[in-house]
Amino acid sequence: MSISVLLVGMGLMMVAAFFLGRGRSLAVAGEQRLNSLPSFYGILTALWSILPGIALLGLWSIFDSNLIEYAALKHLPEALQGAPESELGLVMNQIYNIANDKYVGEAPVYMIEAANAIISMQKQSAWLQGVIVLAAMFIGAAVVWFAINPQMKARNRVESLFRVGLLACACIAILTTLGILLSVLFESLRFFQSVPITEFLFGTTWSPQGALRADQAASESSFGAVPLFAGTLLIAGIAMIIAVPTGLMAAIYLSEYAPQRFRSIVKPLLEVLAGVPTVVYGFFAALTVAPLIRDIAVSIGLNEYVNVTSESALAAGLVMGVMIIPFVSSLSDDVINAVPQSLRDGSFGLGATPSETIKQVVIPAALPGIVGGILLAVSRAIGETMIVVMAAGLAANLTANPLDSVTTVTVQIVTLLVGDQEFDSPKTLAAFALGLMLFITTLALNYVALHVVKKYREQYD
Template structure:
């Protein structure tokens, strides 16, 4: 039974529990003459929540735990001799999962039965041809140990899924019946229902926190593995980025940090003045009609996919800057450059600056403006000397949030700035950023334990620390601003 069907059955149990629970509460109240402690709907909610929540929690936990247990068991069945030279056990396990899925498809199509599958051996049957018929392509012959592991994996998954279905559905039905039998006029159904909802909210918050902890932990552990095989001093202070997957790599982060900083600064130089002027116009000069049209039109920029911005940089802006600026001045010959990516990225983050700054300027108390007007200040003088200084902390926070967005951008840099890691002041040269190299180092079937792959986690952790610092600084400034006027 698939997970979707299990969830659907549990949802049906919960819906039926809500209806019969509500009806039982009303019938008991009528037969005993006692007034219900809570509204009838709360009694139905109690049955529905007991029918759905515990069983779904068990389902989620089972889906996480079962693959780890099965893969741990199956991985031990594969000897080192079955792992290709230069390969990794994780890649062999990926083949095991694909073969297991293919065997399920073969059985579903009736090409084999269970007894034939149990007797089949990889060295006696062309497994690749059999799996190719159901759309599973393997790059090489399948060792018999891997094939046997795939059969065990398939059997374990099938057994685990069946046990999961039985347990989840039995738990759902059993708790629904138990909560149904507990219904009585004096049952504090509202308190039970609200406790469930409170627990759900706490669980949702915990999931978000645990996800963040998991992300940071994975980055820290893999970065530690990287620094065990590559010197941290060379990583942080070397000026050369030259990964060689066959050895002899130089993995200095400084060229990548410089490219990230340079492109982000160009983007901010474009976005901050334009975004701030747009915000001032919308907050202080535009009428209601103009504001209702201009602000949504500008915010559309934030909804355009970044790949579209990248194509614009690659096809339109890059060749224009090369043909009309760089080549006539003799400062560059490539359409991929820091200036190309920075300008397009600046256009993309204009809404971040303009919308946040507009809201912040509107939050400045009108009494400050009225006081300036009463002293004889003009509108422009009021904006320059009263409104902007009062809104400055919030505007700085908006700029820092936009900077965080620019630092994490990938597609625009790939298409607009190229992939060359270098230290240069020429904005018409191709450069790259940390995010681009994270993608490139993890692309393809590479040995996961090599420094050229693990360096992606060190790059990610460095970028995480930088963006986290910017976000914390931005939130601190915005909070300080809010406390000033609330």
């Protein structure tokens, strides 16, 4: 039984359990009054049907492949069964390729026998999985179905199950964040055992060209991340100079001044910018904006005073600023519209003009949402990679010249992890240290934003 057929069967059984549970509650009620609505009895029956099925399906998916592989190892010669893990893994890959008809050439007999055993066990496992999962669903639904009576508090039980489910989702989110943080922190500590943290934080030369293994020759490596931080801040700063005023002014106009018909047309068009793939922005920056900026700089003679390149931080920042305008404008527009109209009416009643009302009443009331939109835009700018690669280059230059080529932290993370890399060398572990710095930077931005909101937010009854 394929997984798609099994999922369809699980869905149909859950629907059937709902109607059976609902019908059972109406049948046993008679002249008595049910403690809950009939639909809650149906939902409770459906939940007790689907939850065991999902649990068993998840456990089966986790352990199924390991058990099949363990059984397939019994078909290998005894000499191979005690082989090193790397050699054994290569043999198992070849056996799986044979089982999936992807192996080219003549295979040894023992590999063919193991592949046939895997195919047979996979078929048996699929059918056994379907039977056990559906049987568990049937038993779960039957237990609740027989227990239904007019006094059963079905609504309380359903709400308790949903409460547990929501708690589980919250715990998964927290544990996922904690796992990401600990994994990055662990690898970063390994990096700082090889490279001093002072060199990483305050060094001005970034050249991670070390050898991947001890038997390789390598040039001198430098892991000073200051040029990466400077490039990230330079490009993100240019982007925010473009995005914040433009997005905020557009939000104010659309929410306070624009006619409703104009707003209904322009707002969706503005939000389309957020849906354009970043690679398209990268092409636009590399093929149009960057050459235009270089030609303008050369035409007015700036190349005599500063370094002007075809890849520049200014080109990447301008295009990135256009890309993140919707993050500021859309959220700001929503929070400005959420400000109660009574506040505006009170301001007008005191003789304030529309512009004074916006500055003194609307903006302070909407400040938390506006700061949140700006913070989201900053995070988006710091994390952008494709536009920087295509428009600003890969050179780690420590410069404040926006016409020069720079790179960012995210670009270097991608560069360090691309290709066949050993995850025990400082060159590769440097990517995790850069990721930790990004995490700390984002945390600091959130901290500053919370204090700004707390200081300037107006409280209204």
